Amino acid sequence: MPQRMIKKVLLISPHGKITITREGSRERKLAVPPLGLAYLAASIRTAGYDVEILDILIEGYDREEEVGNNTFIYGIESDKIRRIIEKSAPDIIGISCIISNRAREVSSICRTAKEALPDIPVVVGGQHPTGAPEMVMNPDIDYLLRGECDHTFVDLIETLNSGNELSAVKGIVFKQDKGFFINPVQDFPDVNSLPRPAWDLLKLEKYWTTGMCDYEIGATGKKKFMIMITSRGCPHKCYFCTSPNMSGRRFRARDVDDVIEEIEKYRSEYGVNRIYFWDDNFFIGRERLKELLDKLARNFSDMTFEVTSGTEANSLDDEIIELLARAGFKKIFLAVESPNEATQKTLIDKNVNIARVPILVKKIKECGMIAEGSFMVGFPDESLERVDTTFEMIKKFGFDRISISIVNPLPGTELYDHCIKNKLFFDDFDPKDIRWSQENIRLEGVPRGYIAQKRRDVWIEYMKNKIDIDVYEKENIKL
């Protein structure tokens, strides 16, 4: 059957998802604009096609649906998604799955898309299908695109329109015979030639009023924020992280002046006063970093900045910390991961120099910024004794705030493969529906629930005199 010409694209971002832990705490409900889709939309539009974005989460932020096991999704319901798809009448639909535990929701959106418009190709992309395509592909999906798809989505449209050979599209996966065809070559776009994200296609006001919960700046909605990336990729390959699948460890930075110009645009056009940087690793390349921080300080004294995805501790020293403070950073989220030296050396490629951490924390505080430590507990090599030691060590660095995650296996990582090989998953583990706040990996001698409970106890004990826990967890009140 000849392919219908593609002129219009609908891009969809899936539901939000949160869990209530057995100890009663509720994960924080967030609503942040889908930057990846804004980038894709910009490239698709630049190539001459019409494009719309539907963010299911923001359109139905207050609508919660229990999906079992104390887990809730939030966003609009299937019927409404179906009506929006029908009304939009696109010629192709692209659905984003950047976080692995949205796989189930993404599958259901694909079903809804096929029910609404059975002849329209459905494409899925993002971190999860990049790392685990065989886990994502299903009868409702025509194509997966792996990796960064700024160019490849346009290539796919043009290939479909021209009838050319699909297998030439970089990163493409489609069903073939009884298996899949996978083009293993991914695209790594030049970050300086990409058009700016198409924010005009999203209702940014909705995110500013619903927004990103941010304790340090007070309640949601008080600041107009924008999100940006100054680089893509990370040169490291940590055992638990999916970033290397995506970027092939190719770190690519944008020109500093272009970043500055983009911030200026957001300040003047939208009145934005806070920027969150979502780079994989903002801190790579010392000279570029210094130039960027210096220019932020000179140009944006009325704005504040934050790197949400974590700071690589080894790239900090007195000079960089002072520059960060001068540039308007209020909090440094230090990605320590494990305080254990052996774990650092074997599993964490960035190999944080643990001995320097208290020195960095002291300097961050002296410069008037909040020092928050990010930790992970529950690596497969941890014994009960090691888990206890880890929790004790976390308390000793002198952080203003701590954040402790339970180690979770993301499909496509070495950690995941290790757990499969050694049969370390608990029986109820479902890679499509990972519960971040429970233990999913079996540790010898550590009863299940021990880490989850201790994580909460240690956090409350540490934070109770530093923040108002009730305010911080105000979301709990709802249930």
Ligand code: B12
């Ligand atoms: C912003 C962000 C969030 C936001 C949510 C973003 C959203 N809209 O849903 C918040 C803060 C809520 C968040 C939370 C978490 N996050 Co997060 N987050 C990010 C971050 C920093 C930026 C994402 C981004 O915009 N990147 C920039 C854009 C340009 O890239 P992109 O989105 O990947 O899009 C490109 C491609 O993926 C592809 N693409 C994307 N969509 C589509 C769709 C189609 C159709 C196609 C063809 C292609 C395609 O093309 C795009 C352009 O090249 C990434 C790290 C990173 N730098 O990517 C982590 C990341 C996505 N998060 C991650 C994780 C693990 C989490 C948490 C689980 C952390 C935790 N333990 O709590 C939580 C989940 C919380 C929950 N309740 O579920 C992992 C996901 C890995 C995985 N496979 O699951 C990442 C990759 C970080 C990492 N390296 O480990 N996160």
Ligand code: SF4
């Ligand atoms: S340094 Fe961070 S982004 Fe890079 S591979 Fe390690 S965890 Fe992932």
